[in-house]
Amino acid sequence: MTRRIAVVTGSNKGIGFAIVRALCKQFDGDVYLTARDEGRGRKAVENLEKEGLHPKFHQLDITNQESIDNLQKYLKDKYGGLDVLVNNAAIAYKLNDATPFAEQAKFTIACNFTGTLDVCKALLPLIKPHGRVVNVASVGGTWALDKMSPERASKFKSPSLTETELVSLLEDFVNAASDGTHTEKGYPNSAAGTAKAGVIVLTGIQARDLNNDPREDILINTCCPGYVKTDMSSHQGTKTPDEGAETPVYLALLPQNVGQPQGEMLSDKKIVKWR
Ligand SMILES: NC(=O)c1ccc[n+]([C@@H]2O[C@H](COP(=O)([O-])OP(=O)(O)OC[C@H]3O[C@@H](n4cnc5c(N)ncnc54)[C@H](OP(=O)(O)O)[C@@H]3O)[C@@H](O)[C@H]2O)c1
Numbered sequence: 096m097t098r099r100i101a102v103v104t105g106s107n108k109g110i111g112f113a114i115v116r117a118l119c120k121q122f123d124g125d126v127y128l129t130a131r132d133e134g135r136g137r138k139a140v141e142n143l144e145k146e147g148l149h150p151k152f153h154q155l156d157i158t159n160q161e162s163i164d165n166l167q168k169y170l171k172d173k174y175g176g177l178d179v180l181v182n183n184a185a186i187a188y189k190l191n192d193a194t195p196f197a198e199q200a201k202f203t204i205a206c207n208f209t210g211t212l213d214v215c216k217a218l219l220p221l222i223k224p225h226g227r228v229v230n231v232a233s234v235g236g237t238w239a240l241d242k243m244s245p246e247r248a249s250k251f252k253s254p255s256l257t258e259t260e261l262v263s264l265l266e267d268f269v270n271a272a273s274d275g276t277h278t279e280k281g282y283p284n285s286a287a288g289t290a291k292a293g294v295i296v297l298t299g300i301q302a303r304d305l306n307n308d309p310r311e312d313i314l315i316n317t318c319c320p321g322y323v324k325t326d327m328s329s330h331q332g333t334k335t336p337d338e339g340a341e342t343p344v345y346l347a348l349l350p351q352n353v354g355q356p357q358g359e360m361l362s363d364k365k366i367v368k369w370r
Contacts, residue, residue: 097174097175097176098124098125098174099122099123099124099125099178099179100124100125100126100127100170100174100176100177100178100179101118101122101124101125101126101127101177101178101179101180101181101347102127102129102153102155102166102170102177102179102180102181102218103115103118103126103127103128103129103181103183104129104155104157104180104181104182104183104184104211104214105129105130105131105157105183105184105185106128106129106130106136106139106181106183106184107128107130107132107135107136107138107139108135108139108325108326109323109325109326109327109336110183110231110320110323110325110336110339110340110343111128111181111183111184112128112139112143112336113335113336113337113339113340114181114183114340114343114344114347115127115128115139115143115150116143116146116148116337116340117337117340117341117344118179118344118347118348119143119148119149119150120148121344121348122179122347122348124178125151125174126150126151127150127151127152127153128140128143128150128151128152129152129153129154129155129166130152130154130155131154131155131156131157131158131159131162131184133152133154136152136154137152140152153166153169154166155184155214157182157184157206157210157211157213157214158205158206158209158210158213160213163213163214163217164217166217166218167217167218167221170218170221171221176221176222176223176226177218177221177222177223177226178222178223178225178226178227179226179227179228179229179347179348180214180215180218180219180222180226180227180228180229181228181229181231181343181347182211182214182215182228182229182230182231182294183229183231183343184206184210184211185206185207185211185231185290185327186202186203186206186207187203187287187327188203188286188287189329196272196275196284196286197272197273197274197275199272199286200268200269200272200273200277200286200289201269201272201273203286203287203289203290204265204268204269204286204289204290204293206290207287207290207291207293207294208265208290208293208294208297209262209265211230211294211297212258212262212297215228215230215297215301219301219315222310222313223310224310224311224312224313225311225312225313225351225352226310226312226313226314227313227314227315227346227347227348227349228301228313228314228315228316229315229316229317229318229343229346229347230294230297230298230315230316230317230318231294231317231318231319231320231343232291232294232295232298232317232318232319232360233287233288233291233319233320234319234362234367235285235287235288235291235319236288236290236291236292236293236294236295236319236360236369237292237295237360237367237369238283238285238288239283239285239288239289239291239292240252240292240295240369242283242284242285242288243281243282243283243292244280244281246281247280247281247282248281250264251264251292251296252296252369252370254299254370256296256300257300258297258300258301258304261293261296261297261300264293265289265290265293267280268282268289272286294317295317295360295369298315298316298317298358298359298360299358299370301315301358302314302315302316302357302358302359303358305357312351312352312354314346314349314353314354314355314356314357315357315358316346316356316357316358316359316360316361317359317360317361318342318343318346318360318361318362319342319360319361319362319367320334320339320340320342320343321333321334321338321339321342321362321363322334323335323336323338323339324336325339341364342361342362342363342364345361345364346361
């Protein structure tokens, strides 16, 4: 039997790094720390080696299709698939960033939503029976859903929404942001929140699709790590990165055949209702 394998995106620092640290201690198999920048990634691996841990490294930029394809091929050739995928990588503009909202919306959706989706499109077909997938979102995504106009929210929350329709909604948000009409059209005034709303809704769709998949016992969920002291939060959070990693790691290591949670959003290991 080939070795089991876990991959964490955006794990050269912050919560992703802490997820790799925890998986190195708790997951029975190879754990891949991935980073868009090879130098930062290899340095992070060295830092974990100093703690006596042995993650492996592969480059991955979630906004670069060639990079995604390279990882997909590597996983297929070397392991014949994948057991655990944690989609953690994301960007966030600071509150006082002067970048126009239109640009923030474009780049935030491109990385946090579309990048995550593109990684899923390439790697979900490789997930083996009993595999676990975790999409790291944020309670900011549920707040964004709450702030949408009722009409807009009902589209995002529709139980029959397809992946293609969700992609169109996010594209519409970016277009509306570019001409300043996003709030008029019922979207919230938050690029980060809207992207994470997209990730939460996407996870529900992916779980629904998995119900028609012949592979046995694959669970996919999304979660909020909490307010965590990392570069993203300018180290203002209430949790350490190791504490922030707890819920994503809990979902990544759900025991075999538990059946649930499936397609849910969790915070502090508890389901958060958003629909
Ligand atoms: N911190 C919080 O309070 C908080 C709250 C709610 C949700 N979250 C979520 O938790 C996750 C981790 O956040 P964090 O606080 O650990 O942030 P962070 O410290 O800024 O780390 C983000 C990681 O993502 C990587 N990344 C960014 N763009 C990428 C790309 N295109 N391809 C691959 N990797 C990329 C970064 O790499 P570089 O070093 O190359 O930039 C970095 O490794 C994110 O999904 C975030 O939205 C965080």
